[in-house]
Amino acid sequence: MHSPTENRDTLTKRLTDTGLRPTPQREVVFKVILEKRTHPTADEIFAMVKAQMPTISLATVYNCLETLVQNGLVRQVNFDRAPTRYCPNLHEHAHFHDEVTGEVHDIEVPVELLSQLRALLxxxxxxxAIELSFRGKASPLPGHN
Amino acid sequence: MHSPTENRDTLTKRLTDTGLRPTPQREVVFKVILEKRTHPTADEIFAMVKAQMPTISLATVYNCLETLVQNGLVRQVNFDRAPTRYCPNLHEHAHFHDEVTGEVHDIEVPVELLSQLRALLxxxxxxxAIELSFRGKASPLPGHN
DNA sequence: GTAGGAATTGGAATAATTCTAATTCTTAAT
DNA sequence: ATTAAGAATTAGAATTATTCCAATTCCTAC
Incomplete structure (x- = not known):
């Protein structure tokens, strides 16, 4: 477990390590994405960030997201034409998009299988970049109401 | 090889077979997608269709595309937040998006591999639905200028 | 302390798509 | 053939996510 302070420090460190100025706006945007692992949209991030920093603007959220993505600290996920979602899991992985709840779940993909996919080319x-995504529904398992 | 007439007939037949009214607009939209195998966008389709049917409206192109997609006659392909592209290849397959030329190429995927992907869930x-797409560049092969 | 670049801000602009309401076309029943 | 009813088309307005812009503010290095 990390203390909030440790958390904040590693967060700041990850920004500086990639050569980015650790501005308060970037930190709070990054923090929110790391905490909320639900692949939030820019609007959702804006709302959450605004609670902690009421003066931040939507444009800044977009700017921060862009720099975080460009510097490989956050991944961008697109489903059809729905708003872009942001994901702190840098590990190469796939996504399952639940068409009932709208939730997005990470799916691990063995490297072995990834190279098989590459071999198709x-x-x-x-x-x-390879993007793999599933759409469908996740039924509750029998016995797990 | 099909004569244009045969082509048009199978095209009409494919519409009626799926219970759709074979309106002139639907036919010309469908035809354009079948002929141009370059995964055109709605705007591109609109432009091509307009050459043959100058009175058609963009809204109708969108309507036709929607019904064609819903009835499984055409597939929809999305890359990031770029305009939706339409693809007449119903065969389950992946896409390679050339980031230099912007072209989209179909990539065949063995059913065997598809079931391995499903097994990840x-x-x-x-x-x-499973969506698999690659982004990158297709260098010309050595010896093939 | 100050100059210069970087980041932030609010609002306007853009672009793809969807919506709306009116019109036109088909079809099927008479 | 006529007509009523539903389906499809149309033009343009509306929407929505995102980007652009120009002005301000903030840092950092000297």
Whole structure:
């Protein structure tokens, strides 16, 4: 377990380590994404951040998100034409989008399988990113009401 | 090879077979997608369709696309937040999005591999759709300028 | 302390898509 | 053939997520 202070420090450190100025806005945006592991949208992040920093603007949230994504501290996830979601799990993984609840769950993918996917590409094709997502419903398991 | 007439007939037939009224607008939209295998956007489809049917409206193109997609005659492909593209290849397959040219290429996926992907889901998760896409660049093969 | 660059801000602008309400077209029953 | 009813089309307005812009504020290094 980390104390809030430790948390904040590692968070600040991750920003500076990637050469970013650890502005209060960036820190609070980053913190909110790390805490809320529900793949929030920019609007949701804005709402949560605003509770802690009422003067922040939506444009800043977008700016922070962009720099966090560009510097590899946060991942961007898109489903169809729905608003972009942000995900702190940097580990290469897939997503399951529950069409009933709207929730998004991370799905681990063995590296072995990822290289099998890469192997599908014809010679000369070089993929810098692979996106794998499932859409469907997650029924409650029998015996788990 | 199909004569244009045969083509048009199978096209009409595919509409009626799925219980859709084969309106001229639907036919021309469908035809354009089948001919242009480049995963066009709604705007591109609108432009191409307009050449043959100058009175058609963009709203109708969107309506037609929606019904074609809902009835499984055309697939919808989304990359990040870019405009939706439409694809006549119903065969389950993946997409490679060339970040240099912007082109989209179909990638075949063996059913075997698809079931391995499905197997990643925890018990109780039921996927109605799997989306797999690659982003990167397709370098010309050595010896193929 | 101050200059210069970086970040933030609010509001306007953009772009893809959807909505709305009116019109036109089909179809099927008479 | 006529017509009523439902379906499809249309033009334009509305929506929504996101980006752009220009002005201000904030840091940092000198």
């Amino acid at each position: 014809p010679a000369g094709y070089d993929a810098s | 925890p018990a109780g998760y039921d996927a109605s």
